[in-house]
Amino acid sequence: MPYAPSATSEFDYPLTTRYDEPDALVIFDDVLVPWDRVFIDRDVTKVREQFFTTGAHALGNWQAQTRFTTKLKFIAAVARKITQVNGTDRIPGVQEKLGELAAVVSSVESALIAAQHTAELDDAGLMVPGKRALYGVMGLQSETYPRVIAILRDLVGGGVLQLPSGASDLQSPTTGPDIERYIQSPGAPSEERIKLFRLAWDIIGSEFAGRHQQYELFYAGAPFVVRGVYTFRHYGYEQQVAELDEFLDGYGLDGRVDASIPASPEEGA
Numbered sequence: 001m002p003y004a005p006s007a008t009s010e011f012d013y014p015l016t017t018r019y020d021e022p023d024a025l026v027i028f029d030d031v032l033v034p035w036d037r038v039f040i041d042r043d044v045t046k047v048r049e050q051f052f053t054t055g056a057h058a059l060g061n062w063q064a065q066t067r068f069t070t071k072l073k074f075i076a077a078v079a080r081k082i083t084q085v086n087g088t089d090r091i092p093g094v095q096e097k098l099g100e101l102a103a104v105v106s107s108v109e110s111a112l113i114a115a116q117h118t119a120e121l122d123d124a125g126l127m128v129p130g131k132r133a134l135y136g137v138m139g140l141q142s143e144t145y146p147r148v149i150a151i152l153r154d155l156v157g158g159g160v161l162q163l164p165s166g167a168s169d170l171q172s173p174t175t176g177p178d179i180e181r182y183i184q185s186p187g188a189p190s191e192e193r194i195k196l197f198r199l200a201w202d203i204i205g206s207e208f209a210g211r212h213q214q215y216e217l218f219y220a221g222a223p224f225v226v227r228g229v230y231t232f233r234h235y236g237y238e239q240q241v242a243e244l245d246e247f248l249d250g251y252g253l254d255g256r257v258d259a260s261i262p263a264s265p266e267e268g269a
């Protein structure tokens with residue numbers, strides 16, 4: 001069953017009607033799996049290794065971040081267009097919010113580009129995306145998405161609640177003319193405004209939208225796993241700490257550089 005079976009109109013729910021996906025629990029009861037189809041049997045270490053000693057986990061998440069980047073850019077475009085339609089994009093405070101949105105979205109896109117730029121061939125000859133950038137940006141995903149949604153929520157204002165109950169209200173000869181007259185924006189006629197705000201609602205407020213807030217939080221695993229395992233392990237702290245040690249080794253108690261600075265109050269007196 002889809003999450004929102006009542007979302008039957010593409011105009012009212014442009015994302016739900018396209019992308020809503022049902023989850024399912026499949027139970028294989030009394031199934032014969034031929035041995036030539038079994039890859040791993042009762043070996044937990046090997047099950048883990050198939051993801052982490054091959055490029056599988058990184059490549060799967062590279063696809064996931066490509067998807068995430070595309071989604072965030074789409075949301076940023078919706079935010080930008082709504083401010084144009086409302087005529088609020090001339091206000092410095094609104095521009096700052098759009099700037100913050102751009103900063104967040106471009107950071108994710110930049111990490112994706114960096115992961116591709118730092119890709120390396122592994123022992124099996126597979127090109128694997130750079131893990132520092134890839135797992136680094138994944139570590140913020142559970143905060144990035146809610147932040148982007150919060151900015152969009154802020155910018156759309158109450159307009160998403162002041163909408164006709166459905167596309168049929170616009171088509172109705174009774175309500176249509178009033179809607180056309182009273183629900184419009186400085187930058188868009190009635191139908192265009194409602195269409196855009198309906199799309200925004202399907203990102204921030206519909207059942208589909210709520211599901212996606214949860215979806216992005218756990219897409220790559222629980223945040224404490226993503227950060228505590230993937231991001232922490234793949235950052236490359238060893239190299240950073242080695243560079244820090246080199247810096248620390250470069251000076252000691254007797255290592256005063258500027259002779260004009262007194263070493264003690266007595267010397268300065």
Ligand SMILES: Cc1cc2nc3c(=O)[nH]c(=O)nc-3n(C[C@H](O)[C@H](O)[C@H](O)COP(=O)(O)OP(=O)(O)OC[C@H]3O[C@@H](n4cnc5c(N)ncnc54)[C@H](O)[C@@H]3O)c2cc1C
Nearest residue numbers: 060211212214215216217218219220221222223224225228
């Ligand atoms: C869109 C989507 C796609 C997914 N795809 C896959 C997939 O392809 N493969 C797959 O295996 N799984 C997948 N998952 C499942 C996902 O990995 C799990 O949701 C995730 O591991 C969290 O497990 P849980 O939902 O059982 O929550 P729980 O383990 O119950 O955790 C819930 C919360 O409890 C807290 N918590 C629990 N344990 C700890 C701890 N030890 N330390 C600190 N805090 C803790 C944290 O706040 C955590 O967020 C997917 C989930 C979603 C939403």
